[in-house]
Amino acid sequence: MSEQKSIFFTPGPAALFPTVEEHYREAFRLHLGSISHRSAAFRKIYQHTVEQLRVLLNLPSSHAILFTGSATEIWERVLMNTVEHESFHLVNGSFSKKFFDFSKELHKFANVLQKPFGEGFDASEIEVPEYAELICCTANETSSGVQMRAAEIHKLKKANKNKFVVVDMVSSAPYPNLDYSLVDSSMFSVQKAFGMPAGLGVWIANEKMLAKAEQIKKHEGIVGTYHSLPSLWENYAKYETPETPNVMAIYVLGKVAEDMNKLGVENIRKDTDKKANMLYDFAKKSDQFDIFVENESHRSATVVVLNCKELAGKVIDRLKEQTGMVLGAGYGKMKETQIRIANFPAVDVNHVETLIEHLKK
Amino acid sequence: MSEQKSIFFTPGPAALFPTVEEHYREAFRLHLGSISHRSAAFRKIYQHTVEQLRVLLNLPSSHAILFTGSATEIWERVLMNTVEHESFHLVNGSFSKKFFDFSKELHKFANVLQKPFGEGFDASEIEVPEYAELICCTANETSSGVQMRAAEIHKLKKANKNKFVVVDMVSSAPYPNLDYSLVDSSMFSVQKAFGMPAGLGVWIANEKMLAKAEQIKKHEGIVGTYHSLPSLWENYAKYETPETPNVMAIYVLGKVAEDMNKLGVENIRKDTDKKANMLYDFAKKSDQFDIFVENESHRSATVVVLNCKELAGKVIDRLKEQTGMVLGAGYGKMKETQIRIANFPAVDVNHVETLIEHLKK
Numbered sequence: 250m251s252e253q254k255s256i257f258f259t260p261g262p263a264a265l266f267p268t269v270e271e272h273y274r275e276a277f278r279l280h281l282g283s284i285s286h287r288s289a290a291f292r293k294i295y296q297h298t299v300e301q302l303r304v305l306l307n308l309p310s311s312h313a314i315l316f317t318g319s320a321t322e323i324w325e326r327v328l329m330n331t332v333e334h335e336s337f338h339l340v341n342g343s344f345s346k347k348f349f350d351f352s353k354e355l356h357k358f359a360n361v362l363q364k365p366f367g368e369g370f371d372a373s374e375i376e377v378p379e380y381a382e383l384i385c386c387t388a389n390e391t392s393s394g395v396q397m398r399a400a401e402i403h404k405l406k407k408a409n410k411n412k413f414v415v416v417d418m419v420s421s422a423p424y425p426n427l428d429y430s431l432v433d434s435s436m437f438s439v440q441k442a443f444g445m446p447a448g449l450g451v452w453i454a455n456e457k458m459l460a461k462a463e464q465i466k467k468h469e470g471i472v473g474t475y476h477s478l479p480s481l482w483e484n485y486a487k488y489e490t491p492e493t494p495n496v497m498a499i500y501v502l503g504k505v506a507e508d509m510n511k512l513g514v515e516n517i518r519k520d521t522d523k524k525a526n527m528l529y530d531f532a533k534k535s536d537q538f539d540i541f542v543e544n545e546s547h548r549s550a551t552v553v554v555l556n557c558k559e560l561a562g563k564v565i566d567r568l569k570e571q572t573g574m575v576l577g578a579g580y581g582k583m584k585e586t587q588i589r590i591a592n593f594p595a596v597d598v599n600h601v602e603t604l605i606e607h608l609k610k
Numbered sequence: 611m612s613e614q615k616s617i618f619f620t621p622g623p624a625a626l627f628p629t630v631e632e633h634y635r636e637a638f639r640l641h642l643g644s645i646s647h648r649s650a651a652f653r654k655i656y657q658h659t660v661e662q663l664r665v666l667l668n669l670p671s672s673h674a675i676l677f678t679g680s681a682t683e684i685w686e687r688v689l690m691n692t693v694e695h696e697s698f699h700l701v702n703g704s705f706s707k708k709f710f711d712f713s714k715e716l717h718k719f720a721n722v723l724q725k726p727f728g729e730g731f732d733a734s735e736i737e738v739p740e741y742a743e744l745i746c747c748t749a750n751e752t753s754s755g756v757q758m759r760a761a762e763i764h765k766l767k768k769a770n771k772n773k774f775v776v777v778d779m780v781s782s783a784p785y786p787n788l789d790y791s792l793v794d795s796s797m798f799s800v801q802k803a804f805g806m807p808a809g810l811g812v813w814i815a816n817e818k819m820l821a822k823a824e825q826i827k828k829h830e831g832i833v834g835t836y837h838s839l840p841s842l843w844e845n846y847a848k849y850e851t852p853e854t855p856n857v858m859a860i861y862v863l864g865k866v867a868e869d870m871n872k873l874g875v876e877n878i879r880k881d882t883d884k885k886a887n888m889l890y891d892f893a894k895k896s897d898q899f900d901i902f903v904e905n906e907s908h909r910s911a912t913v914v915v916l917n918c919k920e921l922a923g924k925v926i927d928r929l930k931e932q933t934g935m936v937l938g939a940g941y942g943k944m945k946e947t948q949i950r951i952a953n954f955p956a957v958d959v960n961h962v963e964t965l966i967e968h969l970k971k
Contacts, residue, residue: 262644265643277634319854321852324836440643440854447856448679471717471832491682493622493808496807
């Protein structure tokens with residue numbers, strides 16, 4: 250644990266959003282560690298966070314915003330609550346594969362379309378199995394730096410209107426501009442692009458999903474207990490939660506969403522594109538680094554993955570020593586050959602410039 | 611949300627332990643919001659927290675310490691992972707009843723021995739159904755201020771050696787001096803007697819429970835996914851967690867446990883008894899308040915519940931206005947007739963004295 254001034258480009262947990270620590274200090278001043286989750290003070294906090302996220306993500310009132318311990322938990326909950334028999338998974342990396350594995354562990358019939366690490370999906374090539382109830386997409390596969398563009402996700406839903414579409418936005422929200430008249434559900438966690446300490450998952454789900462969960466329950470299926478969709482929703486309707494939640498994180502998330510709304514989500518998206526282009530342009534011209542994802546339209550804007558000519562560990566160590574900048578290593582088997590650079594809103598354009606200068610050396 | 615200096619006697623979320631805010635500040639200085647849960651830095655934190663809790667709770671190496679989002683989650687996980695067919699619940703209040711309800715929601719055959727609100731259990735009167743696999747006890751029923759003494763829990767296990775005993779310590783740990791050669795599992799959350807902001811559950815479970823979970827899995831039962839006992843344990847073995855957890859809370863819990871070990875758990879227990887006696891002695895002599903729990907050996911040391919002659923809301927409002935002291939209201943239907951006073955380690959003996967003086971007025 251180093252106390253030196255570090256700049257984190259790690260893809261999660263990541264650099265803290267600049268205002269986060271001050272929001273936590275304010276949360277302590279307001280005694281948010283001691284208030285009840287059945288109090289008016291808590292309900293006001295939950296409501297504020299919902300209102301700010303609705304603006305940020307352009308979310309209609311048909312969709313609830315529910316809180317869990319992590320986005321990993323939401324993979325489990327969405328499968329338990331909206332899949333009676335069959336799910337369908339687009340798998341192209343470690344995280345989309347885990348989502349697929351969860352379905353099997355829950356004894357669902359899990360269908361899969363699998364692509365090699367580093368490749369992505371377009372709607373036109375996807376044939377959804379007839380009996381699949383839920384289509385699981387990953388907006389940004391954190392392990393490989395591959396994105397599925399919002400437009401492709403929308404096309405997929407239009408071609409499969411009688412099936413639910415859920416979008417894993419863990420390492421991209423609020424970047425993807427999803428149309429929630431088409432997307433039934435999505436999830437993210439706060440330690441990625443929202444730049445907060447970990448410990449809170451955010452689940453967005455619509456009324457049709459709630460109806461499906463109630464139907465599964467009626468058919469004697471098990472949808473879980475306190476964090477079943479009906480239980481979460483019943484509490485959400487009064488801005489409460491079934492259990493004592495991470496109150497401070499719910500408060501801080503609302504404040505960060507408010508800060509992001511002041512910047513404007515369109516500006517955040519433009520800024521993200523600009524920084525991503527700087528990094529990809531640098532790699533194109535470099536003789537030391539290559540862009541890992543070949544298909545340009547599948548390249549992630551929020552997690553840039555580069556192949557390294559020299560050992561990735563050496564690059565990471567050198568950067569850390571010389572500049573205090575902390576890069577992510579390649580995921581799993583790619584640890585020695587790749588670096589991952591998070592391009593979240595907390596990452597400043599000047600830091601990206603400095604990073605590129607040092608990578609050139 | 612008031613910014614005035616408040617002293618919380620609420621039974622959870624409760625008064626913060628005096629060192630908590632400074633530990634959070636240090637966590638930010640150490641960049642714990644940005645470190646990976648697969649890093650050496652995180653493993654060191656998990657290990658430290660385990661070591662301090664082992665000392666505090668006198669926990670043998672047969673028992674693992676696992677982290678979840680809440681203690682509520684652990685009710686669900688322990689039932690899914692260690693009950694193939696039948697559970698047995700001692701129910702005498704809202705929280706023990708919820709634990710019982712969870713078992714039914716998970717389609718287990720849930721047996722129950724129910725007592726009226728305000729009454730407690732002794733081992734001698736409990737007959738455990740023959741096929742029950744798990745006996746669910748509540749060391750401290752937060753809603754009614756009734757405790758089940760450690761000695762009674764131990765007797766219960768000795769009379770039922772072939773069954774698991776799990777103890778809900780949510781609003782009492784580290785007060786109950788449990789013998790973990792007898793107790794198979796327990797759980798607590800950090801926003802009660804540990805005086806931390808909510809957002810972390812702590813699950814203690816032994817190797818026999820792990821073996822049972824593996825057996826259920828082998829028999830085609832569903833034990834969950836990332837937070838199944840086998841998955842939690844496999845990660846715990848290397849001081850990691852299946853998902854990105856609430857890293858900061860795990861760090862702060864280790865620090866608070868360390869602070870408590872410096873005070874000495876026996877001193878904390880003596881201090882708790884002393885403060886509880888002060889409150890109960892006051893109520894005995896008062897003509898405005900009565901002790902709710904009649905049987906002295908069932909009276910909680912950590913949550914004192916008193917019947918009020920006048921409306922409880924009036925007492926609570928007056929105290930808040932005059933002194934900044936925040937009392938808990940009675941639970942559910944008892945809201946108008948009872949007050950609940952948390953007697954956690956964060957509550958100072960001087961504050962208890964001042965509280966009693968003001969209650970006398």
